[in-house]
Amino acid sequence: MDYTGNLPCDIADEVELLGIRVVRNTGTQLHCKCPFCDDRKAHLNINLGKNVFRCNRCGKGGGVLHLYAEANGISLNAAYEELCNIYRHGEHRPERSIQKKVIKQKAQKPQLDLAPASVRDNTYSNLLSMLSLGTAHREAMLNRGVSGEDIIKLGYKTTPAVRAPKIVTELLERGCELGGVPGFYIDEETGKWKMDIRGSGIMIPDRNSKGQIEAIQIRLDKVFKSKFNTFTSVDQYYGATASCCPxxxxxxxxxxxxxxxxxxxxxxxxxxxxxxxxxxxxxxxxxxxxxxxxxxxxxxxxxxxxxxxxxxxxxxxxxxxxxxxxxxxxxxxxxxxxxxxxxxxxxxxxxxxxxxxxxxxxxxxxxxxxxxxxx
Ligand SMILES: [Zn+2]
Incomplete structure (x- = not known):
């Protein structure tokens, strides 16, 4: 269904309707407290001209219908219908609390328990064996004083392109388990396993005292807040929280x-x-x-x-x-x-x-x- 140009309200109306707290109003944009995450500042940006929103903290974003659907935990179709009832037929908004609804939804996103170290080791070893170290990262290691052959021995690799469907297929064909292995999750729409690459960089195996890879650290190319990330799929559908080891x-x-x-x-x-x-x-x-x-x-x-x-x-x-x-x-x-x-x-x-x-x-x-x- 295409609703463009046929919406019963503007995004500004919704901000009022949903009781979203406006911290700053520039005339063209509203900076608000995001109701979908633990936002303490004003990360939710509302573009009044374009009728779109986006939270720079949790990443939620979209148009008029998405905002209402997300806040109420309903489909886009249902959101359209309810907004028409409210703005065209003068009905009241059905009583729902944004915060509680959304927090509940977040908690409902199923997460898997961390797989045993041996399982993670097998999956991560297979994953790293399929990847290579890109030229820029090789240069970076040379600059850090590691010589050519020894770079290979470290086993560092460059993060693959986002989602990398071929790699996931190959891992499954090799019999690797992905459930409970941080960095992997199930795509809610297709039901297929996916990799969660949140930033490009050098992948560094984190090995325990037995030599098993329990986690993968990523030395980020673009440093934001921290130089390192851990390969994780936390908060994804059937994702898992990463756990580094000494x-x-x-x-x-x-x-x-x-x-x-x-x-x-x-x-x-x-x-x-x-x-x-x-x-x-x-x-x-x-x-x-x-x-x-x-x-x-x-x-x-x-x-x-x-x-x-x-x-x-x-x-x-x-x-x-x-x-x-x-x-x-x-x-x-x-x-x-x-x-x-x-x-x-x-x-x-x-x-x-x-x-x-x-x-x-x-x-x-x-x-x-x-x-x-x-x-
Ligand atoms: Zn947010």
Whole structure:
């Protein structure tokens, strides 16, 4: 049905009808509190000339009918009929609360429980095996000090094009399970599995102490709020919430000490540089310094390896970042209480992360090698 030009009201009428709070009126646009999400500012933009709306926070948008249908949890046809009844026949709007209706709807969108680590590992390993690392991302890794062949060993890949139907088909053909694996969900209209790519970037496998990929981090090309995203399908139909694990690299039974750092890529790079320097060391990367659940889990896993010493090598911005400093203190304290030998590491603040510090050693080693020859 095409309703264009035959609508019983304007979008401005609806804003009043639905009781949407207008924060600012520019004459051509209304900036409102979005009734569909936890908007605390005025992310809902209403274009009065075009009769359209869009929330920059939750992404909901559309025309006159969409706004009414969304607010009332009804179809577009039903919305048209009700609006005609109200604006052309003077009837009252049926009593419905926007907020409750919508929150209920959101909760009704079925979500799946997180699949076991072995299932996620199988699906993610298969997924990454189908992808490649694009030229720009390869360059970026070279610039970070990783040499050609070693980039391949890291197993980093470029995010595929949005939705990537072929990849999903291939995964299913390989017998991979997609239910409960963050990043995959069911398309409500077609009933088919889809991939949820929310931003392009470098995909980095987050491996647990057994080497299983529990999650995939994405180093975003366009940094918005944060450099990293986790591959997720949270809030999608039959989607799943991502759950990162402490990232283990180079940890084995032969090791008695590990370095604790923040970030999956940082742990990978630091381990790689330590190997180049002839001192291959074990690293555990937490996805966030204040992630204490992850920290406690890493303690349990380290204990299982018989490792008793943890060198805390968080970023040196603790001098300026209060949150980092507090998190570091708590990590040191909890680790000690749990019976670990906790060794805080410090270095020149010219090098923010332990990876930056080690890379500077690698670069200096190259210079000394070139002057004196390798031993
Ligand atoms: Zn919103």
């Amino acid at each position: 990232h283990f690299v180079g940890v084995s039974d032969d090791v008695d000490s590990v370095y604790l750092t923040e970030g999956v890529m940082k742990a990978d790079l630091a381990h790689y540089f330590s190997s180049l320097l002839g001192h291959p060391s074990a690293f555990v990367g937490l996805t966030g310094v204040s992630n204490f659940n992850q920290f406690r889990r890493s303690l349990e896993e380290l204990r299982a390896f018989g490792i008793e010493t943890i060198q805390v090598a968080f970023d040196m911005d603790m001098a300026v970042n209060d949150n980092v400093r507090k998190a570091r203190e708590k990590v040191l304290q909890v680790g000690c209480e749990e019976g670990f030998e906790m060794i805080p590491r410090r270095w020149s603040p010219n090098y923010k992360g332990v990876d930056d510090l080690l890379l500077s050693f690698v670069e200096r080693k190259k210079i000394t090698d070139s002057i004196f020859g390798k031993l």
